[in-house]
Amino acid sequence: MSENNNKITLTALVMMIFTTVFGFANGTVAFYLMGYASILFYLLAAVLFFIPFALMMAEYGAAIKSDSSGMYKWLEVSVNARFAFIGTFMWFASYIIWMVSTAAKVWIPFTTTFFGSDQTQKFTFLGFNATQTIGLLSCVWMIAVTWISIKGVKGIVRITSIGGLAVTSLNAILLVISGIVLALQHGHLAQPFTHVMQSPNPSYQHPIGLMSFAVFAIFAYGGLEVLGGMVDKTKNPEKNFPRGIIISAVIITLGYALGIFFWGISTNWQAVLSNPTTNLGNISYVMMRNLGVVFGNALGLSSATSNTLGLWFARYTGLGMFLAYAGAFFTLTYSPLKTLILGTPKALWPKKFTQLNQNKMPSYAMIVQCALVIVIILIASFATTDPSAFYNVLTLMSNVSMTLPYLFLLYAFPKFKKNQSILKPFEVYKSQTWTNWISWGVFVVVLGANVFTLIQPILVDGKCQNTIWMLAGPIIFGAAGAWWYQVRSKQLTD
Numbered sequence: 001m002s003e004n005n006n007k008i009t010l011t012a013l014v015m016m017i018f019t020t021v022f023g024f025a026n027g028t029v030a031f032y033l034m035g036y037a038s039i040l041f042y043l044l045a046a047v048l049f050f051i052p053f054a055l056m057m058a059e060y061g062a063a064i065k066s067d068s069s070g071m072y073k074w075l076e077v078s079v080n081a082r083f084a085f086i087g088t089f090m091w092f093a094s095y096i097i098w099m100v101s102t103a104a105k106v107w108i109p110f111t112t113t114f115f116g117s118d119q120t121q122k123f124t125f126l127g128f129n130a131t132q133t134i135g136l137l138s139c140v141w142m143i144a145v146t147w148i149s150i151k152g153v154k155g156i157v158r159i160t161s162i163g164g165l166a167v168t169s170l171n172a173i174l175l176v177i178s179g180i181v182l183a184l185q186h187g188h189l190a191q192p193f194t195h196v197m198q199s200p201n202p203s204y205q206h207p208i209g210l211m212s213f214a215v216f217a218i219f220a221y222g223g224l225e226v227l228g229g230m231v232d233k234t235k236n237p238e239k240n241f242p243r244g245i246i247i248s249a250v251i252i253t254l255g256y257a258l259g260i261f262f263w264g265i266s267t268n269w270q271a272v273l274s275n276p277t278t279n280l281g282n283i284s285y286v287m288m289r290n291l292g293v294v295f296g297n298a299l300g301l302s303s304a305t306s307n308t309l310g311l312w313f314a315r316y317t318g319l320g321m322f323l324a325y326a327g328a329f330f331t332l333t334y335s336p337l338k339t340l341i342l343g344t345p346k347a348l349w350p351k352k353f354t355q356l357n358q359n360k361m362p363s364y365a366m367i368v369q370c371a372l373v374i375v376i377i378l379i380a381s382f383a384t385t386d387p388s389a390f391y392n393v394l395t396l397m398s399n400v401s402m403t404l405p406y407l408f409l410l411y412a413f414p415k416f417k418k419n420q421s422i423l424k425p426f427e428v429y430k431s432q433t434w435t436n437w438i439s440w441g442v443f444v445v446v447l448g449a450n451v452f453t454l455i456q457p458i459l460v461d462g463k464c465q466n467t468i469w470m471l472a473g474p475i476i477f478g479a480a481g482a483w484w485y486q487v488r489s490k491q492l493t494d
Contacts, residue, residue: 007234008233010240010244010247013240013244013248014247014248017054017248018255021050021223021248021252022252022256023220024167024168024170025321027174027259028263028284029216029283030042030216030217030256031260031264032280032283033199033203033213034201034204035196035199035200035269036261036264037199037210038213038216039256039257039260040197041214042256042257042260043257044217045214045217045218046221046252046253048441049217049218049442050249053442054245054249055241055242056410056429058242059416059428060074060409060413062425063422063423063424063425064077070343071088071339072085072339072343072344075088075409075412077422078419079411081345082485085484085485086481086482087408088339088340088343089478089480089484089485090477091405091408092336092339093474093477093481094401094402094404095332095336096372097376098402099329100138102328103141103142103373104134104138104377104381105281106141106329107120107134108318109319109320109322109325110322111318112318113319116312116314117285117286117314118286120281120282131381134381135378135381138377138381139377142377145333146369149333149366150357150359150361150366162323162327167320167321171255174288177292177295178263178265178266179262180295181265181294181295185298190265190294191263191264200269201269203456206456211448212453214445214452214453215452217449218406218445218449219403221252237426238426241426267291272286272290284321285314285318285321288313288316289310289311289313289314292309292310292314294306295313296310338361341354348484348489349365349488352365353368380469383465401474404474406446407446407447410440410446411439413435414435414439417429454467454470454471
């Protein structure tokens with residue numbers, strides 16, 4: 001009885017899924033790229049990806065329980081060890097790309113906190129342009145975070161929780177302030193609710209641009225792979241887990257839809273977002289600052305006072321996002337790496353990689369990881385002189401690399417279901433035929449979204465280099481994973 005009382009209730013499960021998946025910045029990015037049309041894409045992503053994929057992860061987690069192996073063990077028992085290692089290596093690589101992207105983006109909220117707007121595009125140092133200077137600062141950030149994480153400094157969790165609370169409060173500010181503005185403006189929307197299926201962004205008005213947005217919608221529901229471990233911790237999992245997934249999907253989708261609509265109350269796309277200095281890195285701060293200005297104007301405040309209010313809205317957003325980035329960075333500097341080197345056979349790694357220091361951190365492996373991230377940052381930052389293009393490409397690289405590992409899990413799922421030797425205490429997909437159809441259906445959705453994202457810069461924007469950047473990470477890391485396994489797998493039989 002007491003053990004059952006310690007289980008996760010349906011309400012707690014829904015809250016955990018919501019806080020894991022829902023992202024404030026996803027709404028601002030959606031409005032910037034697609035306007036009101038993004039609402040339909042988020043709805044379709046929930047139905048065609050979020051719900052079926054989350055239930056698959058639940059089945060994996062319930063059948064194959066492991067504190068360290070996770071994704072590797074799921075793929076190994078379903079397909080084979082080689083496939084599992086390459087898939088897990090690609091998953092780890094996606095966090096390398098995330099660190100490259102976020103190490104650059106973290107300076108946007110940092111400068112916004114002090115100045116009320118993104119100042120990174122004005123950075124110059126010893127003859128280096130803005131993009132190169134941000135690249136150098138990103139290297140300093142990476143070194144500092146790695147050094148602190150290796151030391152195992154306490155309080156990182158506290159930073160993460162404070163950042164999480166700050167970002168959560170931003171959603172409340174958006175809804176409450178936008179509601180007041182709507183009332184004060186007698187129902188007038190800054191962005192007219194017309195042509196809701198047409199993007200105001202020129203790059204996303206082409207059919208290929210529209211389809212490429214799907215990867216953003218899928219990315220907005222990211223983090224699902226961590227849900228698998230919750231099944232055996234949930235009260236009445238057969239009944240509550242599927243219900244929790246569906247309820248969460250409805251709440252998250254409605255949250256995104258409501259947020260996107262509310263951004264249209266204060267933000268006119270042409271007037272606010274068409275500026276060339278606006279990009280996927282600073283869009284949240286631009287829109288929050290504008291919300292503060294519009295709120296001040298609606299209250300009848302002077303222009304100077306409204307602008308000051310907008311500055312403080314932006315500063316608060318910058319502080320919250322900086323704390324959230326910092327907390328996530330400290331966690332992701334070691335967590336995926338530990339999963340990779342401790343969750344796979346030790347023989348696949350040199351002895352130094354698997355050794356933990358007194359703080360139980362893989363310090364040598366973390367130093368190697370830091371060096372790798374720095375090399376990629378320097379290559380990316382010195383390859384372009386346009387700061388906005390730099391942030392946009394980094395965001396696209398992150399989206400593609402973070403969604404590709406899902407393909408490994410989707411491919412393996414029908415094989416996992418066919419394997420009768422695996423005890424499956426929790427099953428949603430009881431028919432092998434339906435399993436095959438749903439798995440391959442979701443596989444095609446994720447693959448198609450990434451394909452359209454990759455070809456969109458070539459066919460719509462004429463920027464072949466953007467596609468090359470997005471492909472470079474998955475191809476290089478995928479080949480590296482295959483090569484590493486080929487070389488090191490001999491150690492497994494020795």
